[in-house]
Amino acid sequence: MTPPSALEEEESRSTGRVEAFSDGVFAIAITLLVLDLKVPTPAALGDAPLGPALVRQWPTFLAYLASFATILVMWVNHHRMLDHVRRADGAFLFLNGLLLLFVTFVPFPTSLVADYLLLPQGRTAALVYAGTYVALAIAYNLVWSYATADGRLLSRETDRERVRALSRQYRTGPALYVAAVVLAFWSAPASFLFCLLLAVYWAFSGALVVFRRD
Amino acid sequence: MTPPSALEEEESRSTGRVEAFSDGVFAIAITLLVLDLKVPTPAALGDAPLGPALVRQWPTFLAYLASFATILVMWVNHHRMLDHVRRADGAFLFLNGLLLLFVTFVPFPTSLVADYLLLPQGRTAALVYAGTYVALAIAYNLVWSYATADGRLLSRETDRERVRALSRQYRTGPALYVAAVVLAFWSAPASFLFCLLLAVYWAFSGALVVFRRD
Amino acid sequence: MTPPSALEEEESRSTGRVEAFSDGVFAIAITLLVLDLKVPTPAALGDAPLGPALVRQWPTFLAYLASFATILVMWVNHHRMLDHVRRADGAFLFLNGLLLLFVTFVPFPTSLVADYLLLPQGRTAALVYAGTYVALAIAYNLVWSYATADGRLLSRETDRERVRALSRQYRTGPALYVAAVVLAFWSAPASFLFCLLLAVYWAFSGALVVFRRD
Amino acid sequence: MTPPSALEEEESRSTGRVEAFSDGVFAIAITLLVLDLKVPTPAALGDAPLGPALVRQWPTFLAYLASFATILVMWVNHHRMLDHVRRADGAFLFLNGLLLLFVTFVPFPTSLVADYLLLPQGRTAALVYAGTYVALAIAYNLVWSYATADGRLLSRETDRERVRALSRQYRTGPALYVAAVVLAFWSAPASFLFCLLLAVYWAFSGALVVFRRD
Numbered sequence: 001m002t003p004p005s006a007l008e009e010e011e012s013r014s015t016g017r018v019e020a021f022s023d024g025v026f027a028i029a030i031t032l033l034v035l036d037l038k039v040p041t042p043a044a045l046g047d048a049p050l051g052p053a054l055v056r057q058w059p060t061f062l063a064y065l066a067s068f069a070t071i072l073v074m075w076v077n078h079h080r081m082l083d084h085v086r087r088a089d090g091a092f093l094f095l096n097g098l099l100l101l102f103v104t105f106v107p108f109p110t111s112l113v114a115d116y117l118l119l120p121q122g123r124t125a126a127l128v129y130a131g132t133y134v135a136l137a138i139a140y141n142l143v144w145s146y147a148t149a150d151g152r153l154l155s156r157e158t159d160r161e162r163v164r165a166l167s168r169q170y171r172t173g174p175a176l177y178v179a180a181v182v183l184a185f186w187s188a189p190a191s192f193l194f195c196l197l198l199a200v201y202w203a204f205s206g207a208l209v210v211f212r213r214d
Numbered sequence: 215m216t217p218p219s220a221l222e223e224e225e226s227r228s229t230g231r232v233e234a235f236s237d238g239v240f241a242i243a244i245t246l247l248v249l250d251l252k253v254p255t256p257a258a259l260g261d262a263p264l265g266p267a268l269v270r271q272w273p274t275f276l277a278y279l280a281s282f283a284t285i286l287v288m289w290v291n292h293h294r295m296l297d298h299v300r301r302a303d304g305a306f307l308f309l310n311g312l313l314l315l316f317v318t319f320v321p322f323p324t325s326l327v328a329d330y331l332l333l334p335q336g337r338t339a340a341l342v343y344a345g346t347y348v349a350l351a352i353a354y355n356l357v358w359s360y361a362t363a364d365g366r367l368l369s370r371e372t373d374r375e376r377v378r379a380l381s382r383q384y385r386t387g388p389a390l391y392v393a394a395v396v397l398a399f400w401s402a403p404a405s406f407l408f409c410l411l412l413a414v415y416w417a418f419s420g421a422l423v424v425f426r427r428d
Numbered sequence: 429m430t431p432p433s434a435l436e437e438e439e440s441r442s443t444g445r446v447e448a449f450s451d452g453v454f455a456i457a458i459t460l461l462v463l464d465l466k467v468p469t470p471a472a473l474g475d476a477p478l479g480p481a482l483v484r485q486w487p488t489f490l491a492y493l494a495s496f497a498t499i500l501v502m503w504v505n506h507h508r509m510l511d512h513v514r515r516a517d518g519a520f521l522f523l524n525g526l527l528l529l530f531v532t533f534v535p536f537p538t539s540l541v542a543d544y545l546l547l548p549q550g551r552t553a554a555l556v557y558a559g560t561y562v563a564l565a566i567a568y569n570l571v572w573s574y575a576t577a578d579g580r581l582l583s584r585e586t587d588r589e590r591v592r593a594l595s596r597q598y599r600t601g602p603a604l605y606v607a608a609v610v611l612a613f614w615s616a617p618a619s620f621l622f623c624l625l626l627a628v629y630w631a632f633s634g635a636l637v638v639f640r641r642d
Numbered sequence: 643m644t645p646p647s648a649l650e651e652e653e654s655r656s657t658g659r660v661e662a663f664s665d666g667v668f669a670i671a672i673t674l675l676v677l678d679l680k681v682p683t684p685a686a687l688g689d690a691p692l693g694p695a696l697v698r699q700w701p702t703f704l705a706y707l708a709s710f711a712t713i714l715v716m717w718v719n720h721h722r723m724l725d726h727v728r729r730a731d732g733a734f735l736f737l738n739g740l741l742l743l744f745v746t747f748v749p750f751p752t753s754l755v756a757d758y759l760l761l762p763q764g765r766t767a768a769l770v771y772a773g774t775y776v777a778l779a780i781a782y783n784l785v786w787s788y789a790t791a792d793g794r795l796l797s798r799e800t801d802r803e804r805v806r807a808l809s810r811q812y813r814t815g816p817a818l819y820v821a822a823v824v825l826a827f828w829s830a831p832a833s834f835l836f837c838l839l840l841a842v843y844w845a846f847s848g849a850l851v852v853f854r855r856d
Binding site: 024 | 233234237238240241242244245246247248249251253255256259261263264265268278279282283286289290293417418
């Protein structure tokens with residue numbers, strides 16, 4: 001039989017690998033967003049001034065900012081979650097993979113909303129954008145629920161009250177993004193703005209502060 | 215002479231570096247897949263609705279899903295394999311490099327099958343797609359066979375029965391993908407669907423569960 | 429109560445994760461710069477020689493060099509900074525995220541200045557380029573000021589005199605890049621050249637030497 | 643005064659960070675190569691078969707293979723080098739940054755040679771391709787010479803005879819690639835083929851075997 005300390009070390013190494021791979025995926029997805037910022041071609045611009053041409057691209061820059069902030073908050077939350085998780089079993093890896101699938105997908109709806117926000121097709125674009133975050137938030141809750149059900153994958157010293165507080169907090173995510181989806185039927189820019197504000201608010205406040213663990 | 219414990223630490227550091235580099239390549243390859251998801255240009259779309267235009271791109275989304283799931287399963291298997299490998303010698307690095315060559319190649323056949331699946335040239339696209347996975351599965355088996363032959367690079371505590379079980383399991387990979395190649399001659403969509411189902415099935419079941427090690 | 433040593437280990441693990449994620453973002457942003465180097469298409473080149481066509485792209489190559497050197501120096505400084513930081517709280521993560529936002533943005537102004545440096549719109553391009561570095565340098569100072577105010581997040585053994593010396597050094601960054609912005613109103617190439625020289629000078633001298641810590 | 647063991651740990655952490663950042667850059671550069679493999683557009687292909695269209699792209703695939711193998715060998719060598727280096731001072735970081743500059747540049751000449759190898763401008767493309775590797779090999783030797791001069795940055799237990807053997811081996815790199823440059827004046831395909839064979843030979847043999855350290 002393995003002594004407890006060796007076992008714990010092995011388990012933590014196990015989540016360490018999931019963490020390193022997930023970190024890589026988050027870091028790449030957040031950096032690939034810049035590829036959506038297109039420089040106007042000199043040929044298309046001709047003699048027109050560059051400044052106004054860039055200003056007209058404001059939906060692209062806002063979409064960049066919104067998606068950057070959202071992925072950053074997701075990364076912080078992902079780490080906070082893995083802090084409490086000691087073991088990674090097969091189902092956990094599968095659910096975490098589902099989460100990463102949606103994280104790597106984010107540049108696509110970002111590009112979509114940047115191109116179509118102000119066009120007649122803006123509603124569809126905003127729906128896909130908010131819908132992606134609904135899927136992300138649900139995947140997030142699935143990973144967390146699986147890990148915490150009966151304290152399945154948690155480390156022994158985890159504070160159960162704290163886990164319940166986090167669970168309550170995480171459950172607001174899907175609800176808020178479903179609200180953004182509904183909002184898109186009324187106004188595409190309003191729905192997108194709501195997503196942007198959510199990400200910036202989370203980046204500023206609660207989502208990050210908890211990292212401090214005290 | 216070096217004491218055994220120092221030697222073991224050095225050897226494990228050695229595979230640790232291979233693992234970190236391979237993880238980076240897997241994480242980047244899996245995230246680059248999103249670059250294949252092309253947003254229809256507003257100019258080309260005109261007044262047409264966006265939703266149906268996106269739905270018509272379903273082969274692109276399915277190819278994204280299939281390749282994401284396959285690379286994820288490959289990553290999990292790669293880690294499981296390196297868990298049992300203690301030393302990395304020159305031939306091992308070369309074979310692992312061959313495996314990574316095919317991993318970084320995956321976005322190309324993914325793009326090919328996404329563009330041509332429903333066109334008259336679909337058979338060739340499906341052949342290249344399934345053929346890439348045949349090559350990947352063979353490279354995978356080469357790395358594993360080299361590492362395990364005479365227990366060459368295995369750690370001492372490795373369970374030989376477990377190694378044989380893994381070897382048997384890995385050998386089914388090339389056979390299944392050769393079946394996908396054969397299937398492509400009859401129907402491109404069927405071949406592609408078979409590859410997709412394989413990846414999703416593996417992601418759900420056996421391939422991942424073993425990570426748990428118990 | 430946790431014993432001090434365990435607490436310190438936990439805190440250092442905490443910044444270790446910020447470091448790993450930031451490293452990933454820096455490494456990807458610096459490598460994505462190459463995507464701006466466009467090969468002239470054979471169709472557009474026709475029978476013309478390739479050498480002169482490449483030489484005519486010199487602004488692109490210079491912009492690549494300037495941005496590479498700047499991100500490299502930023503990475504070195506980021507690491508030097510995190511060497512002194514023991515804890516990462518919510519506000520630190522938010523400010524560090526702001527810094528990373530501008531780091532991932534760098535490929536865009538790089539592409540802009542490469543395309544427009546010698547055209548009538550060069551001034552705007554040089555303004556955006558230098559302006560991005562103003563924002564980066566300010567974000568850098570915000571992170572450092574927050575971490576060092578009242579020694580908030582510093583490790584106990586940090587030399588206070590050294591911190592003050594670094595603070596003075598970092599404060600020159602925004603001032604120098606504001607000078608580059610001003611310079612752009614007079615001459616776009618002069619402003620860009622100034623940014624390039626700053627990065628190369630820093631890469632050669634002070635910025636890097638301090639890494640040695642002695 | 644710091645006790646020796648603490649000092650050594652700090653120094654090794656110092657090169658550990660350089661190693662992690664460099665690994666990231668190598669992993670991303672090697673994976674970005676796939677972006678050069680272009681799928682023929684269905685519009686351009688029309689009713690023509692896909693197979694022959696892919697086969698006509700063989701220079702692209704060969705260039706992909708050659709650059710992949712070269713970066714892989716460079717990564718292995720970089721790690722082997724850092725195994726012997728204990729400290730990273732400012733000049734070392736600058737020279738290592740120069741090496742990484744050329745590593746991230748590799749996708750550009752790769753794309754160039756893939757597009758122009760068989761065209762009248764092939765000589766220029768082959769010159770740039772081989773010239774990049776001359777620069778890489780020289781940067782490599784600069785890093786190594788700086789680290790080993792007077793045993794400056796080496797760890798104490800480094801075998802001096804081994805260092806001299808490695809230095810001799812590394813010096814052949816620039817010479818061989820200068821030969822490839824000369825060859826390009828006579829025949830572009832011959833020069834490119836020579837670079838490809840060098841990389842594959844190194845990947846197979848000496849360059850990798852030494853990793854084993856025995």
